Amino acid sequence: MLEALPGKLPLIKRTYRPPNYETPLSYFREAVTPNNAFFVRYHLASIPEIKAADWRLRIGGEAAASPFELTLDQLKMEFEAVELVSVCQCSGNRRGMFQPHVSGVEWGPGAMGNAKWRGVRLRDVLARAGIRKESVEIAFDGADVPVVAQTPDFIKSIPAWKAMEESTLIAFEMNGTPLPHWNGYPARIVVPGWTATYWVKHIVSISVLAKPLSGFWMNPAYRIPKGKFPQVDRFVSQETDSNMPITEMVVNSLLTSPLPGERIRRGALLEVKGIAWDGGYGIHRVEVSIDGGRNWQASELGPDHGRYAFRPFSFRFTPGKTGALAVMARATNRAGATQTFELIHNPAGYHHNVVQRIVVEIV
Numbered sequence: 001m002l003e004a005l006p007g008k009l010p011l012i013k014r015t016y017r018p019p020n021y022e023t024p025l026s027y028f029r030e031a032v033t034p035n036n037a038f039f040v041r042y043h044l045a046s047i048p049e050i051k052a053a054d055w056r057l058r059i060g061g062e063a064a065a066s067p068f069e070l071t072l073d074q075l076k077m078e079f080e081a082v083e084l085v086s087v088c089q090c091s092g093n094r095r096g097m098f099q100p101h102v103s104g105v106e107w108g109p110g111a112m113g114n115a116k117w118r119g120v121r122l123r124d125v126l127a128r129a130g131i132r133k134e135s136v137e138i139a140f141d142g143a144d145v146p147v148v149a150q151t152p153d154f155i156k157s158i159p160a161w162k163a164m165e166e167s168t169l170i171a172f173e174m175n176g177t178p179l180p181h182w183n184g185y186p187a188r189i190v191v192p193g194w195t196a197t198y199w200v201k202h203i204v205s206i207s208v209l210a211k212p213l214s215g216f217w218m219n220p221a222y223r224i225p226k227g228k229f230p231q232v233d234r235f236v237s238q239e240t241d242s243n244m245p246i247t248e249m250v251v252n253s254l255l256t257s258p259l260p261g262e263r264i265r266r267g268a269l270l271e272v273k274g275i276a277w278d279g280g281y282g283i284h285r286v287e288v289s290i291d292g293g294r295n296w297q298a299s300e301l302g303p304d305h306g307r308y309a310f311r312p313f314s315f316r317f318t319p320g321k322t323g324a325l326a327v328m329a330r331a332t333n334r335a336g337a338t339q340t341f342e343l344i345h346n347p348a349g350y351h352h353n354v355v356q357r358i359v360v361e362i363v
């Protein structure tokens with residue numbers, strides 16, 4: 001069901017309150033996702049419309065030596081601006097395709113997008129607050145709040161080492177314009193490589209913590225079983241004996257053309273196209289199969305917008321006989337990790353990176 005939020009194009013409505021809207025497949029034919037088609041995900045239903053002049057960002061916490069506050073102008077003027085292209089992907093992207101079914105928002109493949117983010121380095125802002133040696137995590141709180149008191153506020157943290165990486169940003173622009181309201185105006189956290197749960201929108205408070213953050217959205221939410229995924233980044237301060245927080249995205253790809261069920265003429269050139277991405281190692285290759293997975297051939301990779309961005313791929317061939325034809329694509333990253341053929345089941349429905357199989361009709 002397509003429906004437009006104010007300022008957005010019609011998107012696939014998953015829930016209205018809180019707003020959860022998915023990007024239709026056609027927008028992934030472009031390597032950069034337009035702002036007005038970018039997916040929207042919220043856990044809380046009370047989302048204030050923030051005016052730039054009223055907004056303040058507080059930086060503090062028990063392990064910050066000198067807490068302070070910033071206006072939007074100060075954030076933009078007093079720190080060096082940086083730009084990078086990065087995928088923002090919900091941990092639960094493709095959850096709706098889990099078999100057996102798991103509970104949660106029933107996302108198809110469009111709970112993600114790729115944008116050029118402009119902002120300042122989180123570490124530069126933290127440096128001004130003077131991070132003490134005992135700091136373990138940096139916590140983020142946005143301006144949105146729960147509607148009922150039983151719902152916990154959405155507060156997320158990342159390890160101090162990740163906060164200090166030069167790619168971790170406080171972003172105020174997306175694809176050359178101020179962030180859209182639904183994507184975190186006036187500023188959001190950008191954690192390239194890591195799933196979007198850490199990319200807190202409408203950021204109003206950053207806390208330097210001397211002990212691990214507790215709270216529903218850290219545990220039990222956003223956890224994966226230990227040892228089941230080829231996840232490399234560790235969030236050690238949050239690990240338990242059996243599970244750990246989700247961290248970086250696993251390598252994945254999405255076929256954008258042809259579409260399932262499409263009828264294609266025998267003898268006409270068929271172009272298989274799609275995008276591939278991972279948690280920041282960069283895409284090494286994408287192989288395509290046009291015989292249901294028996295044989296695999298290298299596709300051609302498109303422009304490289306950096307190791308955190310969507311990498312387009314394409315593969316051309318001319319189908320020689322009529323009938324059903326299964327197209328598949330499998331991405332491998334520069335760390336040697338590749339997509340799975342079998343779903344790695346987990347109770348929250350995260351990290352779905354099963355190789356797709358699209359059947360078209362050659363006529």
Ligand SMILES: Nc1nc2c(c(=O)[nH]1)N[C@H]1C(S)=C(S)[C@@H](COP(=O)(O)O)O[C@H]1N2
Pocket residue numbers: 038039040041042043044088089090091141142143144154182183184196197198199200201202
């Ligand atoms: N303030 C706030 N930030 C948030 C969330 C939220 O509920 N509130 N959800 C997170 C999750 S789980 C995702 S997937 C991304 C979605 O980003 P988008 O809405 O810009 O696409 O925002 C993250 N940041």
Ligand SMILES: [Mo]
Pocket residue numbers: 041089090091092196197
């Ligand atoms: Mo998410």
